[in-house]
Amino acid sequence: MKLDKFDFKILNALANDGRVSWRDLAEQIGLSLTPTLRRVRLLEEEGYIQGYFARLDETRLSGELVVFVSVAMDKQAVEALTLFEERVAQVPEVMSCFLMTGDADYLLRVVVRDLHTYQSFLVNTLTRIPGVAHIKSSFALKTVLMRNAPPF
Incomplete structure (x- = not known):
């Protein structure tokens, strides 16, 4: 899978806030909701996103x-x-x-x-x-x- 600028925007946004709503994520990266969700699922399936967690103190x-x-x-x-x-x-x-x-x-x-x-x-x-x-x-x-x- 070759990553493009939208994929990197998704990865950056989720690395900074894994609890961001899908709608807010789509708005941040400049795509509509459906293609944003499709990209997130593909990034998960390909192993670029390995999970979501809370950063503890x-x-x-x-x-x-x-x-x-x-x-x-x-x-x-x-x-x-x-x-x-x-x-x-x-x-x-x-x-x-x-x-x-x-x-x-x-x-x-x-x-x-x-x-x-x-x-x-x-x-x-x-x-x-x-x-x-x-x-x-x-x-x-x-x-x-x-x-x-x-x-x-």
């Missing part, structure tokens, strides 16, 4: 301390990586987990209330996952930019 829900944690494993065997991924997926403090290239095998974005809570997460959870060899923590001072979609 993670500071109020989880805390203000954002930590980027680099994790190096003692071996990169599939079983060890799979076990690590399964374990971190169960930890509520871990907001994102990425398999990486370079010095670290994984990069985690962890959100906690305070330094004491992070220490507890580190000592009681992360270091107890089999295969974890090295952990490096970097504390975010402020969020400069966080997008939920690329700008169009």
Whole structure:
């Protein structure tokens, strides 16, 4: 599917407000309601739109301390990586987990209330996952930019 300017307008509008009414969406992009809905359905079917969600205030829900944690494993065997991924997926403090290239095998974005809570997460959870060899923590001072979609 080749996207055109109307498709990008739809994606941008929905990325900014997933609850926009279909009528308002059609008005924003400059098409009538029927072709707008047809385009949205096609974008959903083709996987450009993967779902709709509410953006929650993670500071109020989880805390203000954002930590980027680099994790190096003692071996990169599939079983060890799979076990690590399964374990971190169960930890509520871990907001994102990425398999990486370079010095670290994984990069985690962890959100906690305070330094004491992070220490507890580190000592009681992360270091107890089999295969974890090295952990490096970097504390975010402020969020400069966080997008939920690329700008169009």
